[in-house]
Amino acid sequence: MRQPKYALAAYDIDAEEDDVWALCADAENLFGDPRPPTRGTYELLGCAPEGGLSTAVTRARAAGSAPLGFLALEILDKKGERVEEWYLEDVRVLGDRPCARDLSLRDITIEARESPHNAFDYPQCPPLSPGYRLLGARNEPSGSCRDLAFVQDQPDLVEPSVRLLGCSPRGALRTALEAGEEDLGHAKLVRLDATGRTVQSAVEGELIAWIPSGRGRGLVDLTLEPWSERPPAAAQEVWELWDEGRPSEPNLWARCGEAGRAFWLDTARENRDASAPDAPPGTTYHLDGRHITDQAGFFCALGEAVNGPGGYFGWGLSALDDCLRGRWGARRPFSLLWHEAQVARLCLGLIPRTDDRPATFEELLAFLAGGGIDVRLA
Template sequence: MKYLLVQEDEEGVERLWGRCAGVEGLFVDPVPPPRETLTLRGCSPEGPLSEILAEPGVSFRGLGDMCVEVWDEEEPVQWWTLVDAVVVAHQPHPGDPARYDVVIGAGVRNEESFFDVPATPRFELLAGTTVAAARAGRCSSVDGLFAPRADPDPVPLELIGCEATEPLLVGTQRPRRWAGAWADLLVLDRHGAVMASCSVDLAVSEARPSVLGYGLEDITLTDGGTDRPSPAARGIWTEWYQGPPAAPNGWAPYDAQGRTAWLELTTRAWRGRASGPDRTGGAYHLDGRFVTDVPGLHCAIAEALLGPGRYFGREWNAFKDCLSGGFGVAPPFTLTWHESDVARDALADVVEDPEGQLSYFEETVQLLERCGVTVVLR
């Protein structure tokens, strides 16, 4: 059995709902949001957006994904992704000819957020995603951003060769009368350790004798959840199935999407490690040859401090938390960053703070030094 279905009760105790030999439909690309037309009002473009608007014949020029950060007076409180954004048209803003009204065609996705829209918001634009982005300017409003949107249709998931326990067993016997519940699908490696997990809805649409026989069932879940890995992660999961990596730079051959999937697996692997006191002092060496994007930077830092397959944050905020202690290594210590020019050049246009003037690489070095790390750039 390679998969477990568990649900955590109110006291934090996990209850087993079933065991499965296989899962079909685990690796899926997210359903793309429908295309919409939005208008960036009073836009002061920078970076990639400024370059596009400066070119003649600007209509229908692609920007890739864009991130719109909604700020109150002090900080961002909402994050939106404009998927595969395309500049359709632009014209001078009526109130200020130095600014523009820019019409964008894109799919719109609201990233996880628990904050209401501020009374007087401002909008920061980033070309890319919240993980890795280049500053693209700011605007006074975005027409169409806060329109109501229907949730995408759920994508089913097939549990193959399943041994169901109560209460999932009730759902397989009476699928139309059982509403189900959300649970965690735990993915095991060949040693039986949990290497990954995702949330699934246990609403059963069909249950039938398994193709594997032996009294097992094949169960169709109506909704396999939205946090399933993409097909690009399949090879990485196959590699990790043999156990956490032992050799360095296993993440290096992958692109940014693959490296992000690698970081996801390090998160779960860290949860399963025995905790102990943080190490302080000492000298560490970062192999910077392959740090060509933000996920690669976090892979390399974690590997330098803790070893292959280990976790030390997968994005900016988590990285800051790790530097505060509790993750195996804590400042003060010395970090020698070899081939640092690779990251300096690759991340020159990538920013973490749209209000700042530093690149992601420079912000990382500054944060390390501010936390008590002696950084030696080679």
């Protein structure tokens, strides 16, 4: 019989590690991919449109709306100098009207989503600022506006609560249930492997309800309202591959898609042996390149090359740079013999260039060389 898949523990930084409130046979409604950013409606107040924005306004008058794309708002100080930028993506012009304060200007209504790269939730101009300078995707002038007004966004969809099934309560939770307390407390849910060892944190939240479980006498089903992000759908596949503990077979990650490979890196990082010493400088590592078809796959393979199956050695270039400083399994300089490198050469870097694109094969080689790694292609 399979051991419980999850353990529920007190959400308390001062609690003991073994302060487990319940072991749970399974969970429902646990996994959920992050939603795409919601679109909102905004007004560019007191706007003097130029370039692509002016063209989109003209088209919107004829067609009812018109696509614009990317729009950057440069926040200006009282001297008209740039202070900061704030970005809107996938912008669509819905219409325009004369500005009530200055009939030579326009109030333009747009629909857009906020960029995930914004440093703050909403832009604010400093005192005596003339407003915003507007720029397109290639920094081409798109005009100016005196203010930005947020009108409305799409309503948030309500996600179902997490149900923890077949739970055997213990400790403080059991005491609370027996006393009939309504406040059951805050808890964290962790994934267990088949031996009962912790694999990875799953979600945190508040216990809001319970009922007797149909899975056995003395068991309960609990309802958890998450306040942290849920694990993505890809986590389910990864956790199944880690069910017997840290993998002893290489390339299990290759069975996963790109999202699963990215989550595999999180799992590998959380399960690394921080007490293991680094291999000495000058070591040669063998990188199995047969399955490196995306950037996440490169880092999965690199982690296993350095630290064995299920190993971790960075999830991106910045994390790799940290790993190269030591205490992550290898000390530079070292050599990396990249087998079947033609797979990565053909597959990496094919996504159209964006601000947040994956590295190309050549860029990876250059980064590794700059980090003191002697890469040999085989």
